[in-house]
Amino acid sequence: MKKVLGIVASLRNVGNCEIMVKEIGRGITVPHELQLMRLPEFNLKYCNGCYRCLMAKRGCVLKDDLATILDAIASADAIILAVPTxxxxxxxxxxxxxxxxxxxYSRAEQLWGKPAVGIGIAGIEGKEGSTLLDIERFLTTLMAQNRSSRIVYGALPGEVVLNQANRSVAKELATALFAAPQPEQGLCCTCCGGKTFRFYPGNRVRCMLCSESGTLVTGGEQPAIEMQQSEQPFLADGTAALNHRDWLLGMLGRFKEQKESLAQVRAAYEDEVAWLRPSSE
Ligand SMILES: Cc1cc2nc3c(=O)[nH]c(=O)nc-3n(C[C@H](O)[C@H](O)[C@H](O)COP(=O)(O)O)c2cc1C
Structure with missing residues (x-):
């Protein structure tokens, strides 16, 4: 029996995200149990940039629900992520x-390569903006294997399944979740599979998921993107993530060496200025 975790990123009760996760769940033919969690219900603090999680085996030092969420993801066999625009x-x-x-990174072994699918929902056709990229970033940062992620349209709660094409997308994602991974189709980043690019002069492109650079090649039957992977890919895959962790650890060593001279630089900016603080402080 496979454990499938559905992560719903909308607070709307029985809204389109929740419905689509359940619809995908109904389409999975592999014996499974589906557990849902509503991500925005959990207490997640902002990262404070302390880097202590790099050294601490137990992970982040902030007291909130992060460990509960990671435990649920780690113990799942597969993930469905549903995101409103x-x-x-x-x-x-x-x-x-x-x-x-x-x-x-400290839980890489438990998280690595988990099959996942993503569904983004937008109320207005064509107005999903970066939702698909945000789904891809979430799954890549989790070191999950994004088997397929799609956008569908539906504004009012429940509307998303009135459209038969959206039900078909749910079925396709249900099948993709436990099927063998398929190679990416069409124009995509050969480093990470990302499909969102920024264009620069001289046909240069940068992938907005892993931030690696490449060239748009036109003139053939189909345009193509040739990536030139840098020495320090960041979010391309799990290996890149762990290499990045090691690089950060090296930075930590560099910080220790330069701590005193940096303290002098910072001291010059410690003068008191007026800050607006939250009233609850
Ligand atoms: C604050 C807010 C902003 C929204 N912005 C967009 C938008 O930029 N583009 C769009 O197509 N739909 C937008 N929508 C519509 C939702 O994406 C859509 O209703 C979706 O089905 C919500 O999913 P849910 O029912 O699971 O909450 C917005 C909805 C809300 C509440």
Whole structure:
């Protein structure tokens, strides 16, 4: 019996995200049990950039629900992520989670390569903005294997399944979750599989998922993207993530060496200025 964890990134009760996770769950033919969690219900603090998780085997030092969420992901065999579009992007809870990603390295063995699918939902056709990229970033940071991620449209709660094409997408994702991984189709980053690029002069491109650079090659039957992977890929895959962890550890050593001279630089900026503080402080 496979354990499938459905991560719902919307607070709307029986909204389109929740419905799509359940619809995908119904389409899975492999014997499984589906457990859901609503990500924005969990208390997730902002990363404070202390880097202590790099050294601490137990992970992040902040006291919140991160470990509960990671435990659930680690004990699942597969993940379904459902994300609403808010102002042309996925909601903030996704990025708050991703920003804690340095602490995921200490659990790499439990998280690595977990099959996952993502579904992004937008109310207006074509107005999903970066939601698909945000899904890809969430799954890549988790070191999961993004088997397939799609966008569908539906505004009012429940509307998403009134469209037969959306039900078919749910079925396709259900099949992809436990099927053999398929090679990426069409224009994509050969480092990470990302499909979102920024264009620069001279046909240069940068992948917005792993930030590796490449060239757009036109003139053949189909345009193609040739990536030139840098020495320090960052989010391309699990190996890149662990290499990045080692690089950060090296930075920590560099910080220790330069701590005193940096303290002098910082001291010059310690003068008191007026800060607006939250009233609860
Ligand atoms: C604050 C807010 C912002 C939204 N922004 C967008 C948007 O930029 N583009 C879009 O297509 N839909 C937008 N929507 C519509 C939702 O993405 C859509 O209703 C979706 O089905 C919500 O999923 P849910 O029912 O699981 O909450 C927005 C909805 C809300 C509440």
């Amino acid at each position: 808010y102002f042309l992007a996925g909601p903030a809870c996704l990025k708050t989670f991703v920003d804690r990603g340095i602490s995921f």
